[in-house]
Amino acid sequence: MTGSCAVRIAVLASVCFAGPTFAQGNFAGVWNMTLTEDFPDRLPGPELGDYAGLPLNAADRARAQSWSASILSLPDYQCRVHPSDYANSFADFRMWYEIDTTTQQLVAIRMQHFAWNTTRAIWMDGRPRPHELAEHTSMGFSTGEWVGNTLKVTTTHLKEGWLRRNGVARSDAATVTEHFIRHGDHLTWSVFVQDPKYLEEPFFRNRDYTFAENGSIGAYPCESVVEVVLPEHGYFPHYLPGNNPFLIEFARNHKIPYEAAMGGAATMYPEYRKKLAELPPP
Amino acid sequence: MKHSIQAGFAALVGLGICGAGAAQQPQNFDAVQIQAIPVRDNVYMLVGSGGNITMQVGADGILIVDTQYAPLSEKIVAAIRAISPKPIHYIVNTHHHGDHTGGNVGLRAAGNTVSGGNMAGAIRDSGVGAAIVAHENVLVRLSSATGPQALASAGWPTSTFFGDKKELYYNGEGIEIIHLPAAHTDGDSIVFFRRSDVIAAGDVYVTTSYPFIDTASGGSYQGFVSALERLVDIIIPVYGQDGGTLVVPGHGRVSNLGDVLNYREMVIVVGDRIKNMIEAGMTLEQVRAAKPTVDYDPVYGVRAGAADRFIEATYQSLSAPAGDAR
Numbered sequence: 001m002t003g004s005c006a007v008r009i010a011v012l013a014s015v016c017f018a019g020p021t022f023a024q025g026n027f028a029g030v031w032n033m034t035l036t037e038d039f040p041d042r043l044p045g046p047e048l049g050d051y052a053g054l055p056l057n058a059a060d061r062a063r064a065q066s067w068s069a070s071i072l073s074l075p076d077y078q079c080r081v082h083p084s085d086y087a088n089s090f091a092d093f094r095m096w097y098e099i100d101t102t103t104q105q106l107v108a109i110r111m112q113h114f115a116w117n118t119t120r121a122i123w124m125d126g127r128p129r130p131h132e133l134a135e136h137t138s139m140g141f142s143t144g145e146w147v148g149n150t151l152k153v154t155t156t157h158l159k160e161g162w163l164r165r166n167g168v169a170r171s172d173a174a175t176v177t178e179h180f181i182r183h184g185d186h187l188t189w190s191v192f193v194q195d196p197k198y199l200e201e202p203f204f205r206n207r208d209y210t211f212a213e214n215g216s217i218g219a220y221p222c223e224s225v226v227e228v229v230l231p232e233h234g235y236f237p238h239y240l241p242g243n244n245p246f247l248i249e250f251a252r253n254h255k256i257p258y259e260a261a262m263g264g265a266a267t268m269y270p271e272y273r274k275k276l277a278e279l280p281p282p
Numbered sequence: 283m284k285h286s287i288q289a290g291f292a293a294l295v296g297l298g299i300c301g302a303g304a305a306q307q308p309q310n311f312d313a314v315q316i317q318a319i320p321v322r323d324n325v326y327m328l329v330g331s332g333g334n335i336t337m338q339v340g341a342d343g344i345l346i347v348d349t350q351y352a353p354l355s356e357k358i359v360a361a362i363r364a365i366s367p368k369p370i371h372y373i374v375n376t377h378h379h380g381d382h383t384g385g386n387v388g389l390r391a392a393g394n395t396v397s398g399g400n401m402a403g404a405i406r407d408s409g410v411g412a413a414i415v416a417h418e419n420v421l422v423r424l425s426s427a428t429g430p431q432a433l434a435s436a437g438w439p440t441s442t443f444f445g446d447k448k449e450l451y452y453n454g455e456g457i458e459i460i461h462l463p464a465a466h467t468d469g470d471s472i473v474f475f476r477r478s479d480v481i482a483a484g485d486v487y488v489t490t491s492y493p494f495i496d497t498a499s500g501g502s503y504q505g506f507v508s509a510l511e512r513l514v515d516i517i518i519p520v521y522g523q524d525g526g527t528l529v530v531p532g533h534g535r536v537s538n539l540g541d542v543l544n545y546r547e548m549v550i551v552v553g554d555r556i557k558n559m560i561e562a563g564m565t566l567e568q569v570r571a572a573k574p575t576v577d578y579d580p581v582y583g584v585r586a587g588a589a590d591r592f593i594e595a596t597y598q599s600l601s602a603p604a605g606d607a608r
Binding site: 059062076080172238 | 317319523534535539541543544546550558576579
């Protein structure tokens, strides 16, 4: 290599690799959910009284036990969207990159979920987080960084949401860490939820997706309607403590001890199988 | 027991610390900083100590909702001046508690009342300070208070209203000051900025604690639920339960429909449980022991005594004979 050639390569390298952060992994496109994986948490939703494997604390369990699916009869709740730490679990999503066309800097990676067509921004430009007392939303405020080719996302400013669609609440104090990991045409999405108010230990969830070469995200219009006549004042459907008749269904249908179905951090770990053998049948 | 809770509330009111976000120990106001958080367009939330202040600024001047504590007035004025040099024309009080009205005197003195022409002489105090707008019951409560914590008359409302609401048009938008009867107190108002699409809710909605239902000042559980439902009726989200109408709570963070619905859910669920226990013949002590707030305590029961006060006020309201919600 001649000296002038080396100089030209050095200059080229400085142009290519200096300056703002460039995308290190390409996640752009439509990703289809793997329906065979954790099917109950996908489109159909979980069974009532199934909190197994969730590290919820006693307060969250009590809250879940009072939950009634009749809240979906309330117009204000019919179009309530899945929070960003759950929305990918429901179905497919699209990701795309927002580039500053002048500087070529990656400003944000954006996502749209099939579920309710919600969109979110994962800010890649280093912008600061809003004030802790600023508005919290279903999507929260997300910032991203590259760990090799893995996209690591940290989300705060979430308003109250849920870990499972059967009343298991996640508080607005939660911090969510996600990793998007691509393996060719497959993508793994991992979610790590730290909730100091409703979890005994952090909650961890994995989901897998397949790249859809010509994929699309369908429209998901939602319009609230009055479906049943409801009391006008002070009504919210729920079960009084000890009066929820559906809590035992999951345990009975799957022959799982009721205590195990009620979840808790211990139910996440393999050694809990030893305790299962000691628990009474449902 | 009714007398004990009323005495307790009265003591808190006298100390000016009965707001949901108020500390129960003497505060070192020297350490308090006033932070201005943009809400939308020309509306800001000022956070320091005590109730949140909502500020609307524009070509006409400045309108603020509530005033926190008296020792903070200079800092609050400085925070306002960092955003706008315009005069403070209006102060609106959402209710009479000291953590929302304590700064009335100082902030009023930093402004002036809108007047002109032959009215300048007719409105004798137009040069003295800003107009203080509130429901009539706020004036009644403030002017009947006694003791060292009572607010000086210079901080009392100068423009009160009866009935459902008072309307203003200021800085290019309609403003509705809507009275919500017998909720947190008997003088509650929310302030709806119609073009900005922002509501200053006062203490009928907070994100930091259970409702503080001041039964000694005319508040009631039933009125509190009605107040939350009125809020929900006004709020229109962009989609789902996000965005659209934003709410500045009496204490805590900027909120949207989903947050207010979650709060209303908690209030109704706990109230239903207590009502069921009352119908089963349980005493207040038995209701407390049954922990009807247990599932919401990590979120709203962090402040010592907040759950007990909410349970007691709800028990009182729901035990009262029909026609006497307290």
